[in-house]
Structures are given as C-alpha cells and as structure tokens.
Amino acid sequence: MNYKNYFLVLLLTGICQTAKSQHKDLIVVNAAQSQGTVSPTMWGVFFEDINMGADGGIYAEMVKNRSFEFLKPLMGWSVKGNKITEGDILILNRQGANLANPRFVRANIKGADKGEAGMSNEGFKGGMGIKKDLRYDFSLMYRQQTPGLSLHVELLDEQNNVLGTAVLKPTDASGQWAKQEVSLNAKASSAKGKLNIWFEGSGVLDMDMISLFPSDTWKGRKKGMRADMIQMLADMKPGFIRFPGGCIVEGIDLANRYQWKKTIGPLEERQLIMNRWNVEFAHRPAPDYFQTFGLGFFEYFQLSEDIGAEPLPILNCGMACQFNTAEVVPLDQLDPYVQDALDLIEFANGDASSDWGKVRASMGHAAPFNLKYLGVGNENWGPQYIERAKAFQKAIKAKYPKINLIFSSGTDPDSERFHYLDKELRAMDADIIDEHYYRSPDWFLKNAARYDSYDRKGAKVFAGEYAAHVDKTVGTKRNTWQAAIAEAAFMTGLERNAAVVNMASYAPLFANTEGWQWAPDLIWVDNMNIYGTPNYYVQKLFSTNKGTQVASVLAEGKSLSGQDGLYVSAVVDNVKKELIVKLVNTKDTEQKKQVSLEGLKLAAEAQLTILQGGLTDQNSMDSPSAIVPAEAKLKLKGKTAALKLPANSLVMLKVSYK
Structure with missing residues (x-):
C-alpha cells in the first residue's frame, strides 16, 4: 500500500467534508437580486366584534344596554x-x-x-x-x-x-x-x-x-375608543385595518347582516342588532352580546387614518352565512346591495358636495378618507357567490375603476370548493383573492412554500385570516409559542412571495378574558389590563420590519422553507436604508449558521432581535412578558454574520447600509 497516497486521500476527504459542512451552514442573502416589491399593506390587522372585541372592548362605553334595545329591555x-x-x-x-x-x-x-x-x-x-x-x-x-x-x-x-x-x-x-x-x-x-x-x-x-x-380614550375623543387597546395596534404600524369583521358581515340571516349605513350619524340614530355570536357557540353562550354600533364605519375610517393604515371595509354581497341559513337575495333584487357599495365609496372618497360625502363632512371629516380597497363578501362560496361577485365587480369598476376589489375563496385553503373559486375569480381578472387558513402548526410549517409557484402576473393574494390552532386546548392556552413559531415560519414564505401576497392579517384580533368564545386570539384584555400573545410579537416584528423589496435568500442554491427545520426570508428597506433577515429555527436544538450579506455596503455592526421559548410557553395577565423580543448587537466579519439560532426561535438580523 502507498501510505503517502492513503493519507493524502484521507486529508482530501476531510477537507471536502469540512467544505461541504461549511457550505451547508452558509446562507447567502443577496440584496442586489430583488425578488419583488413589498406592498405597504403587506402586514395589517383584521378586526371583528367577536370575543367582546367592540362593545365591552375597544369601544370604551361602560354601560351595557344603554338604550334598552337588547332582546330583554332591562338586561344589564x-x-x-x-x-x-x-x-x-x-x-x-x-x-x-x-x-x-x-x-x-x-x-x-x-x-x-x-x-x-x-x-x-x-x-x-x-x-x-x-x-x-x-x-x-x-x-x-x-x-x-x-x-x-x-x-x-x-x-x-x-x-x-x-x-x-x-x-x-x-x-x-x-x-x-x-x-x-x-x-x-x-x-x-x-x-x-x-x-x-x-x-x-x-x-x-x-x-x-x-x-x-x-376620559382617557384614544386621542381623548369623547365617547371614543379604549386607548391601551388601540395603542397595541398603533405599535404594530399595520398597513391596513380590515373591518367590520368576517362572519358578522354575513349575519345569521340577511336581516342580521351588517349594514354600514345604520352605523353612522348620531349615536341615538344607529340601529342596534343582535351580534351573531350571541347564539353561535353552545359551549360559551352570550345572551347579552349585541352590536350598538357606537363603533361604526365612520369610526373605523377615522381609526385607520389615526394609525396610518389603509381602510379595508368588507360588505355583504347579498349572501348570509352559509353555515347558518345560506340565505341569498335573488339576483334581480341585488341592486340595493351593490348600491350600498357604491355609496360607501362616495362616503369615503366623495367631496363634501356629494350626497354621501356631505354625510361624512357633517360628522366632522370634510377631507376624503382615500379608500383604495373594498371586500365583496366574506368566506362566501359556490356559483351563487360568483354570480353576485360579478355583479359587484361590473358596477364598481364601471364607476370606480381604481378601487381594488377583494373576493372570497371560501373557508379553507385546500378543498374542491377553494379550487373552484380560485379558478373562477382568476377568470374574472379579480384584483385580490382572500384566502383563509385556521390550521394546525404542522400545516403552517408544511405550507411555507405555498406561494412559490403562484402566478406572478395574476390576481394578488390576501391572507385575510390565519392562525395556528394547537389542538385539544381552550382559551389563552392556545396562544402558545408552538403556534406562534409555526406562524412565523409560514410568514417567511409570505414575505418571500410578496410579489404575489400583498396583504396578510392574523385573526381574530382581540379577546376579553371574561367574554371570549373563540381562541386563539392576538391580544387579550380584561377591564384593567392588556397583553400581547407570543403571536402578537411575531406579527409586530414582521409588520414593523416589512421593508420595500424582497431580497434573494439561498442555501445550497435553494430557498429555505423547512430544510433542517429552518425558514428564512429577507427584505431591503430602501427608505430606512436597512437589510433585514428573518430566520426561524423550528428544531429543538441550537443551529449555527454563517449568513453572507451580499450586494450592499454594510455597517460593521448588526442588530439582533430574538424571540424564543418552550413550545408550550405563553403570555398571560400574570406573566405578560414571558415571551417578548430581546435585543442584542453583533459584529460582522466583513460581510458575514456568524449566527447562533436558539432552539425554537425567531431571530431577526438588521443591518444598516450606505
């Protein structure tokens, strides 16, 4: 045996294995290779009056049944x-x-x-x-x-x-x-x-x-909103606010649907209705749950303006909730519903001399609200929805061609019902298609690459309602770090595909600890206190660091969507002059990675933001900060950041550039 050659082979093999290992641990972020523009509306919030979100929630009225219009007039x-x-x-x-x-x-x-x-x-x-x-x-x-x-x-x-x-x-x-x-x-x-x-x-x-x-309402407005709850939204810097909800837009039947014109004007002239969640959940009945509409469409528009978010109203399309009654208005009687949409656009955007612009001005807002987006229906499906969607699209685009219309793809992301709607809406040249997913953490991890193959030139996607649901638990215990980190992993896929996905919002937004019916929820409150869930801090981290352009991120020539438990996306912020990389480690062990930052002249030091915890960890009224972001500094070695990604963590690397 030639021992000299033998040892040479061993040496070369070791070098190759080391190089291969180093190559595997290398993540290349190239800011010069743009993968698309990030919409200013990329990350927003979805508000619905569920879990006492409005009355008894952000609407600061303290008297229950102030006008004696509940089904039992003296209730409360x-x-x-x-x-x-x-x-x-x-x-x-x-x-x-x-x-x-x-x-x-x-x-x-x-x-x-x-x-x-x-x-x-x-x-x-x-x-x-x-x-x-x-x-x-x-x-x-x-x-x-x-x-x-x-x-x-x-x-x-x-x-x-x-x-x-x-x-x-x-x-x-x-x-x-x-x-x-x-x-x-x-x-x-x-x-x-x-x-x-x-x-x-x-x-x-x-x-x-x-x-x-x-007296301590938001902006000190009389009869206004609860300031600490609104501040939590403002801190997220959301790109939009979707309102007034989802299923309450449809109503149990058409008589119970949300009608925006009955929510404006003097408070005493706004017509109270039963909240559809009053009778929906047998496990947590709420016979005292009504909508007073002290928080109405004018207040939603005003709130959007206050916190710099685009208003995104959703209107009934002539269909009640298909899980309850599936009641529809006949097509030959749909005109009043379509007219409501046209009138809403005039209310929001018309000058003070127009019929509905005059109403807005009389409420104290002479300037238009500059509405750009409007949703037609919520979680509706079937050919009956497509027929009505076409009627809305035709009328609205004829009068207001620049309004972006959002259409429903139903209640789930995978079924035959979804694929039918997606095909029909794309054939209609829909502006934006609203997709909803309440699924297990595992589903979110497996679907982080969902939009990699979507048509870049077709309809945009609105991830309108999503949350990871941990099974077999109730209440606040569903807002665990396991759910939040799965959402973070999925959100790297949304961010990476910002050329397709231009809006996304977690749901539901608020829950009262004394009056919740649906969980998980983003923010929990009681009469005196408030806390953000781990999910809230994930949403806030993405929303306040959304950037303007998607940057290329590759490891061994591929995007990172779960390989070795790792999910990564990156954006460039051309306004703040920052490169931002978000890395999610879903393994229960630490990972060490070398991140090469290409395409920009970078500062020598980066800022790290770290969210981490055990999978069952959660925040609560007693421990509101169990999982919150931690900050640190990191010296770069040239253009390389040597990162230690803790087990079950979301790490954001942010570095300024010239």
Whole structure:
C-alpha cells in the first residue's frame, strides 16, 4: 500500500467534508437580486366584534344596554330602593317610521331621597373597570314629563364602596328630548365596579342612551375608543385595518347582516342588532352580546387614518352565512346591495358636495378618507357567490375603476370548493383573492412554500385570516409559542412571495378574558389590563420590519422553507436604508449558521432581535412578558454574520447600509 497516497486521500476527504459542512451552514442573502416589491399593506390587522372585541372592548362605553334595545329591555340593569313600587320604572316602546331606537325607560318617582329609588348597571363581562383619579363622563338623553327629579350618579366597587359621585339636575323643561352630562372622579380603583343612579324628589322622567365613558380614550375623543387597546395596534404600524369583521358581515340571516349605513350619524340614530355570536357557540353562550354600533364605519375610517393604515371595509354581497341559513337575495333584487357599495365609496372618497360625502363632512371629516380597497363578501362560496361577485365587480369598476376589489375563496385553503373559486375569480381578472387558513402548526410549517409557484402576473393574494390552532386546548392556552413559531415560519414564505401576497392579517384580533368564545386570539384584555400573545410579537416584528423589496435568500442554491427545520426570508428597506433577515429555527436544538450579506455596503455592526421559548410557553395577565423580543448587537466579519439560532426561535438580523 502507498501510505503517502492513503493519507493524502484521507486529508482530501476531510477537507471536502469540512467544505461541504461549511457550505451547508452558509446562507447567502443577496440584496442586489430583488425578488419583488413589498406592498405597504403587506402586514395589517383584521378586526371583528367577536370575543367582546367592540362593545365591552375597544369601544370604551361602560354601560351595557344603554338604550334598552337588547332582546330583554332591562338586561344589564336592576331596579333598586324601597321607594320603588310596581309600575314606577317602565320600558316604553314608541312607534314611528324607521325608528332606530324605539325603547326608553320612564321613572315615575314620588318623594324619594337618595338611596330610596334608583337603577344600577352592571357593565359588560366582569363589570366596569374603574381607575383611581380618572374622570368619568356620564350622559343621557331625557325628557321631563313632570319636572322635579335630580339624579345622583355613583361609581361603586365590588364591595359597594362609593368611588365617585356627581349630581345631574335636568335643566330642559320643554317636554322635548334633550341631552345632558356630568363628570365624576374616581378616588380609588376597581376591576369590577358598577354604576348606580339614584333619583331624588318627585317627578316623571323619560331616559334613553344612558352612558358612561372614561376620559382617557384614544386621542381623548369623547365617547371614543379604549386607548391601551388601540395603542397595541398603533405599535404594530399595520398597513391596513380590515373591518367590520368576517362572519358578522354575513349575519345569521340577511336581516342580521351588517349594514354600514345604520352605523353612522348620531349615536341615538344607529340601529342596534343582535351580534351573531350571541347564539353561535353552545359551549360559551352570550345572551347579552349585541352590536350598538357606537363603533361604526365612520369610526373605523377615522381609526385607520389615526394609525396610518389603509381602510379595508368588507360588505355583504347579498349572501348570509352559509353555515347558518345560506340565505341569498335573488339576483334581480341585488341592486340595493351593490348600491350600498357604491355609496360607501362616495362616503369615503366623495367631496363634501356629494350626497354621501356631505354625510361624512357633517360628522366632522370634510377631507376624503382615500379608500383604495373594498371586500365583496366574506368566506362566501359556490356559483351563487360568483354570480353576485360579478355583479359587484361590473358596477364598481364601471364607476370606480381604481378601487381594488377583494373576493372570497371560501373557508379553507385546500378543498374542491377553494379550487373552484380560485379558478373562477382568476377568470374574472379579480384584483385580490382572500384566502383563509385556521390550521394546525404542522400545516403552517408544511405550507411555507405555498406561494412559490403562484402566478406572478395574476390576481394578488390576501391572507385575510390565519392562525395556528394547537389542538385539544381552550382559551389563552392556545396562544402558545408552538403556534406562534409555526406562524412565523409560514410568514417567511409570505414575505418571500410578496410579489404575489400583498396583504396578510392574523385573526381574530382581540379577546376579553371574561367574554371570549373563540381562541386563539392576538391580544387579550380584561377591564384593567392588556397583553400581547407570543403571536402578537411575531406579527409586530414582521409588520414593523416589512421593508420595500424582497431580497434573494439561498442555501445550497435553494430557498429555505423547512430544510433542517429552518425558514428564512429577507427584505431591503430602501427608505430606512436597512437589510433585514428573518430566520426561524423550528428544531429543538441550537443551529449555527454563517449568513453572507451580499450586494450592499454594510455597517460593521448588526442588530439582533430574538424571540424564543418552550413550545408550550405563553403570555398571560400574570406573566405578560414571558415571551417578548430581546435585543442584542453583533459584529460582522466583513460581510458575514456568524449566527447562533436558539432552539425554537425567531431571530431577526438588521443591518444598516450606505
């Protein structure tokens, strides 16, 4: 044997194996090779009034059933005091043409002192959250049939200790409906407080729209939104807000559908309806779940403008929920539904001299909202949907050709139903097709390359509703790191395919810990507190670092969509002058990778953001920061970053360039 040749072979073999190993661990990011433009709307939020998301959620009204229009007129209210006899408190129902708010309460009080005759409101799920030293604004509409009553307004805690008081003396004696308010300050806090109204004196007083709002609303707007919840959205810097929801747009039947024109104008003229989630979930019934529409289309547009997001309204297309009734309006009676869409565009974009632009201006917003996107239906399917979608498309494009129309591909991403809709909508030259997926974490991992083969020149994709659902658990326990990291892996595929996918939003957005029905959810709240789930921090990381151009990312000549448990995408931000690489390690062991950053003149130091945890870890009210981003710095070696990717982690590498 030639030992010299033998050892040479061993040496060369070792070198080759080392080179192969090094090549395997090398990830090449090339910013000079653009894979497409990232839409400014790439990452957004989807709001629906589910899980007490609106009333009892972002809409800061604290009085439940303020207008006595629930199916049980006194739901949320109780009558109190030893000076109340039969008939002293009555619900009256006035009749009239198209009256949106027919009921009111009449108090007929005879010689009562404070504490002897009154009414109490329990608030929404879990009571009223009252904060020490905060001002609360109480208001009502009233009509004095017989003057003589004063109202003592009280805030109480769980033990009935009085936290704040004020007196309201009705001043209008015309016998017509009038509005009046009074403010009171809380001297202590209570997570589950309530409101008392005590009558003093003798008289007959009609009352409606009895309301209580905190003064610390978003932007300090009276009768506005809960500031901490909106701040969580603003912090995400979403590209769009999809509203007013999904299934509530359809309604259980067409009578229960969402009608935007009934959600604008004076609050007392907005017609309350039962929220379809009132009766939907047998495991968590919600007989007190209604939509007051204090949060209506004007407020949604205003909110979008506030946080710099594109408004994305969804309208009913003449079809009710196909899981409930599958009721449809006949095609020859579809015109009013189409006209609603045309009128909405005028409401949003028309000048103040147009019919609906004048309505918007009268509500305090003379400038147009600059609507660019409109959804036609939600999770509708079948040939009956295609027929109605075509009618909407024809009418809207004829009058407003620049409006981007979004059409439904049904309820799932894989079925024969989906493929039928996708084919028909592409044949219609649909602008954007809305795809939804509530699937297991494993599905998200396996589908990270879903859009690699989609037609770059066809319809764009809106990933309108998605969330990884961990099986056999309930409530907040579904928002585990296992779900969040699977979503992160999938989102690298969405980002890599931004030439196809131009919008994406997790769903649902909010859940009240006392009133949730569907989980998982992005953000959880109670009366006093709020926390973001691990899923929220994943969404926020992508949304606040979306870049402007997709950069090439290859390992051994291939994109990374699960090879060795690794998922990677990269973008260039031409505005902030940053190169951003997102790496997801789904293995339960650390991985070491060399990331070569090509095509730009880079700074010498990079910023690392790391999200990591055990697969069953989660955030909660008690531990809101169990999984939150951690920051670190990393020195580059020339154009190479030597990265250690922790087990089950999302790591973002961000480096400035000249």
